[in-house]
Amino acid sequence: MNHIEKLALRQALEALAVDYWYEVDFNWGQDAHAYYTEDAVFTTSQKSRTGRAAIADFYNARQARGARTSLHVVQNFRAVPVSPERVDCNYVMSLYAADGEGVLPSRPAIMIADVRETVVRQPDGSWLYALRTLRPLFRDDTPTTG
Template sequence: MNNTPALLALRYELESLTIDFWHEVDINGGGRAAGYYTDDAVFESSVREYRGRAAIEAFYARRRERGARISLHVVNNFRIEQDSDTRVRCQYILSLFATDGVPVLPSKPAIMLALVEEVVLKQADGSWRYESRRVRPQFRDDTPTTG
């Protein structure tokens, strides 16, 4: 296990990016979510695959058009594997609490527990963008997801 200060700083930076992304989805319905991806990114939800930033943008627009929905995406066990200075693979457990409606709603267990695998690329300006995100459900109930 290589836990050098530089690697730990990178892990923290990418974990923060992931948390900021899911916060955008939960708080703003994903209005700026597509901006976290590269132009040709692949987002594989628990239901289907979206290719390209425009398709990802359209997915979140459709999600907002459906009406009120509450979601909380909780990230745990965040890990990284650095392929190069500009390419990193991330993996974590995602607990999804979500349903249609407005708060306050009855509390229930997470509707899905998933293993998420991401590839993140460093851009020329020093920022990181997702080249791919794959949500692989491990457990789920019968509550529909919007993916």
């Protein structure tokens, strides 16, 4: 893979991550499970969930809690091809979130996390997450929904 191909791959996978977190922030994560393989593992700061159904249950429970405003900001994105069908990614994710409808008081991020992902190419050429792990590096005392 040449330099231009690596950059294009990185840009495509960064766009996938941004689209995923947009889905979580602005659609309650109702379709977030569709970004994962059937047997994917999603580990938040509090718990691991295995499989699309468990991931869907997490986002359904998150929505059932009531109004919440969140922004997941992706920075310093890296993509390391492992094979033509697998890429390991990592980035810094800053989470701004609080219960309630916006506009809410502005505060620093409630969590800054190291995110590690394994993304696998599907037969149709699309990419799905097989693994996503959020490891908090900084946190305040605001509860997350993880």
